[in-house]
Amino acid sequence: MELLQEVANISGKPGLYRIVKPGRVGVIVESLDAARKREMVNANAKVSVLKEISVYTENVNESRPLGEIFQSIRKAHGEKVDFDTKNASNKQFFDFFETVLPDYDRERVYATDVKKIINWYNILSEHLPEAFVEKVESDDSKVVND
DSSP states (O other), rough: OGGGGGGGEEESSSOOOOEEEEOSSSEEESSSSSSEEEEOOOOOOOOEEEGEEEEEOOOOOEEEEHHHHHHHHHHHHHHOOOOTTOOHHHHHHHHHHHOOOOOOOOOOHHHHHHHHHHHHHHHHHHHOOOGGOOOOOOTTTTOOOO
């Protein structure tokens, strides 16, 4: 899930954005949708890189990285989460999330957080599926003598 280092959420803007490169007054991003629109985001904007986001767990000193949660969703639900985020109740969000991260902190994780995670997962799965490819180390370093 190393590609999460290049993907960001911008406060006040829907969807996810791939960070293209830094500029003088901000950062150039490309939307992760069919349009692939590029724009400059001001340095004052709140940009959250997905690699740096984690979710609280019941253990106060521990949190789970978003990449691990996405992998759990992938294993449990496949390439697309078929969940009606617009009409679901808070209980439905929490029931879903419990299947993915059973030890999440029920006091500090909100239904809106779960909704974002589901939406972000579906966006990444559709527009950046390579983010879910596990990095495999090669065995070139091993030498076999017969």
